Amino acid sequence: xxxxxxxxxxxxxxxxxxxxxxxxxxxxxxxxxxxxxxxxxxxxxxxxxxxxxxxxxxxxxxxxxxxxxxxxxxxxxxxxxxxxxxxxxxxxxxxxxxxxxxxxxxxxxxxxxxxxxxxxxxxxxxxxxxxxxxxxxxxxxxxxxxxxxxxxxxxxxxxxxxxxxxxxxxxxxxxxxxxxxxxxxxxxxxxxxxxxxxxxxxxxxxxxxxxxxxxxxxxxxxxxxxxxxxxxxxxxxxxxxxxxxxxxxxxxxx
Amino acid sequence: xxxxxxxxxxxxxxxxxxxxxxxxxxxxxxxxxxxxxxxxxxxxxxxxxxxxxxxxxxxxxxxxxxxxxxxxxxxxxxxxxxxxxxxxxxxxxxxxxxxxxxxxxxxxxxxxxxxxxxxxxxxxxxxxxxxxxxxxxxxxxxxxxxxxxxxxxxxxxxxxxxxxxxxxxxxxxxxxxxxxxxxxxxxxxxxxxxxxxxxxxxxxxxxxxxxxxxxxxxxxxxxxxxxxxxxxxxxxxxxxxxxxxxxxxxxxxx
DNA sequence: CCGTTCCGTTGCAAATCTTGCAACAGGCGT
DNA sequence: ACGCCTGTTGCAAGATTTGCAACGGAACGG
Numbered sequence: 104x105x106x107x108x109x110x111x112x113x114x115x116x117x118x119x120x121x122x123x124x125x126x127x128x129x130x131x132x133x134x135x136x137x138x139x140x141x142x143x144x145x146x147x148x149x150x151x152x153x154x155x156x157x158x159x160x161x162x163x164x165x166x167x168x169x170x171x172x173x174x175x176x177x178x179x180x181x182x183x184x185x186x187x188x189x190x191x192x193x194x195x196x197x198x199x200x201x202x203x204x205x206x207x208x209x210x211x212x213x214x215x216x217x218x219x220x221x222x223x224x225x226x227x228x229x230x231x232x233x234x235x236x237x238x239x240x241x242x243x244x245x246x247x248x249x250x251x252x253x254x255x256x257x258x259x260x261x262x263x264x265x266x267x268x269x270x271x272x273x274x275x276x277x278x279x280x281x282x283x284x285x286x287x288x289x290x291x292x293x294x295x296x297x298x299x300x301x302x303x304x305x306x307x308x309x310x311x312x313x314x315x316x317x318x319x320x321x322x323x324x325x326x327x328x329x330x331x332x333x334x335x336x337x338x339x340x341x342x343x344x345x346x347x348x349x350x351x352x353x354x355x356x357x
Numbered sequence: 358x359x360x361x362x363x364x365x366x367x368x369x370x371x372x373x374x375x376x377x378x379x380x381x382x383x384x385x386x387x388x389x390x391x392x393x394x395x396x397x398x399x400x401x402x403x404x405x406x407x408x409x410x411x412x413x414x415x416x417x418x419x420x421x422x423x424x425x426x427x428x429x430x431x432x433x434x435x436x437x438x439x440x441x442x443x444x445x446x447x448x449x450x451x452x453x454x455x456x457x458x459x460x461x462x463x464x465x466x467x468x469x470x471x472x473x474x475x476x477x478x479x480x481x482x483x484x485x486x487x488x489x490x491x492x493x494x495x496x497x498x499x500x501x502x503x504x505x506x507x508x509x510x511x512x513x514x515x516x517x518x519x520x521x522x523x524x525x526x527x528x529x530x531x532x533x534x535x536x537x538x539x540x541x542x543x544x545x546x547x548x549x550x551x552x553x554x555x556x557x558x559x560x561x562x563x564x565x566x567x568x569x570x571x572x573x574x575x576x577x578x579x580x581x582x583x584x585x586x587x588x589x590x591x592x593x594x595x596x597x598x599x600x601x602x603x604x605x606x607x608x609x610x611x
Numbered sequence: 612c613c614g615t616t617c618c619g620t621t622g623c624a625a626a627t628c629t630t631g632c633a634a635c636a637g638g639c640g641t
Numbered sequence: 642a643c644g645c646c647t648g649t650t651g652c653a654a655g656a657t658t659t660g661c662a663a664c665g666g667a668a669c670g671g
Binding site for chain 2: 109116119141149161163167170176207209211226227228229
């Protein structure tokens with residue numbers, strides 16, 4: 104809506120691809136070099152971009168520290184963390200926490216597997232929304248019409264043969280997940296990796312986040328992983344209880 | 358330099374403090390509500406801010422994922438990580454990696470202590486620049502005049518009795534650090550926590566990053582921690598070698 | 612149940628702020 | 642030294658942004 108700001112913000116994702124010099128930025132934006140320069144300067148003054156030795160621009164430190172603050176303000180995360188750690192200590196596998204926002208689902212916390220074989224994922228990374236167990240839980244909770252709207256406009260990449268192929272299949276899966284109150288991803292994202300996930304609910308019963316335990320086939324079979332479901336659900340419920348204020352929590356003030 | 362962009366960007370740190378409604382944003386920016394609205398809308402379109410159920414604005418997911426990409430592009434981090442993990446396995450204490458950018462020094466990686474007692478820090482957090490061992494190394498490498506300029510404009514908060522009190526003391530400390538090629542922080546930030554740090558250098562010999570090992574008094578005394586110095590330096594040197602391309606690294610392509 | 616108040620939202624005209632141009636400066640390689 | 646490439650600045654034209662004022666809707670209280 105605001106042209107200038109719009110252009111300035113468009114520079115950031117562009118720089119995320121890698122450092123770029125003035126000319127390149129101007130070209131990609133479709134504006135005159137002098138214009139790009141002035142936008143970059145403003146971004147620089149705010150620390151959002153950084154100029155490296157060879158004069159090219161990179162994303163700046165301010166962005167990183169801001170994002171960090173943004174995550175800390177998500178209080179589900181704060182409450183959930185100790186529970187995730189405890190669960191990880193019990194089962195040993197990778198534990199994730201994810202939230203839904205706008206059209207993305209993203210990991211906001213993660214406790215690494217203690218096994219040498221780890222899966223690739225990272226905090227802040229948008230998840231494969233059509234297949235990830237946590238994504239299914241988060242989307243399954245949307246009202247009927249929104250669910251349909253979202254499903255329609257998604258892409259359905261076939262990561263593996265077991266990936267959700269299209270909107271129809273996805274909506275069916277969501278219905279099932281909604282019904283049973285938990286979700287799985289059995290090799291839908293990466294052939295050899297399975298996940299079990301459970302929802303975390305706020306006081307009003309709406310799903311505010313979802314957590315999952317993931318492990319590769321080589322460590323435990325899908326069946327074995329499923330035996331952890333009750334534990335995962337109990338953990339999620341415990342977090343829900345605390346988050347919605349039902350469970351009194353002992354003060355942890357500094 | 359660009360008023361519109363300047364205002365828009367100023368909104369972000371403001372929201373980092375916590376969610377705010379339109380009126381509040383407009384006030385803090387010193388502009389009319391309608392203006393603030395339009396800026397927020399633009400930020401929203403780019404996913405930088407998010408509107409929660411109660412209509413208030415929060416920092417958005419895009420910010421988080423962008424920051425994540427920004428960090429991945431820092432290739433020192435990628436190279437250093439396995440070394441940090443290995444060092445952590447050997448010594449058990451918390452290991453940090455930090456870089457200097459503009460007027461900040463910030464942690465870009467961290468491997469947690471295996472001991473139950475942990476120190477508070479987080480990736481992306483600006484470090485206590487006047488006392489942290491890594492900060493000293495990073496600043497000590499600047500040319501004389503820049504070092505002086507930076508030192509003059511810093512604040513010198515007395516976190517503890519052993520904190521660096523003023524610019525003079527800081528410059529002396531930097532000179533010493535520069536001379537000896539390593540640095541410590543013995544209770545300068547938190548009474549009971551000590552750190553040993555070593556620099557990571559690029560091909561041209563300039564310090565591009567710094568790493569440290571930190572541990573609380575209750576686990577090891579400062580003297581004991583100092584015995585780890587050779588190991589820390591060797592690790593830092595190994596990273597330097599790889600980063601500057603001196604050490605051939607085996608391809609780790611996916 | 613209606614009047615009041617508080618927010619967010621929109622159309623509009625004034626003018627501020629942004630834009631692209633053209634010219635300049637500095638570094639680099641031929 | 643000369644041309645070439647990239648980043649930088651002053652300026653005038655005009656598009657974009659701004660604040661205002663008025664509207665709509667929700668929440669509140671009498």
